[in-house]
Amino acid sequence: MEHECFADIVINKEKLEDGSEIFVVHCTNLGIASQGSTQEKAIEMIKEAIELYLEEQPEDYELLRKAENPPIFSFVEIKKPIQNA
Numbered sequence: 001m002e003h004e005c006f007a008d009i010v011i012n013k014e015k016l017e018d019g020s021e022i023f024v025v026h027c028t029n030l031g032i033a034s035q036g037s038t039q040e041k042a043i044e045m046i047k048e049a050i051e052l053y054l055e056e057q058p059e060d061y062e063l064l065r066k067a068e069n070p071p072i073f074s075f076v077e078i079k080k081p082i083q084n085a
Contacts, residue, residue, distance in 0.1 A: 005064035007050050008073075011042055029063045 008028045013021055023042035026033045027050055034049045036042030054061060 003066070005061060005066060007046075007064055009043070009046055011039055029065075030060060 009025050010028060011023055011025045014024055016022055022035055023039050024035045025042040025046040027046055030053055032049055032053055034045040036045045
């Protein structure tokens, strides 16, 4: 029997030394990361990494959220005060 679970992920766009962009994705529940050349590829890669990780550490399924409580993400704006010179 399978249970639906959700892994919390965060995707950041970063620039490599050559100026090309890459998407780095972190699974905050499990502390693992992956990357991809597009957001879609990064998500595909982290899903694969999560599945492989859980094959070796099945007890860590408990760290994931249950389907009835999916995560809610949002952003907050933080303003940096201007310092007088």
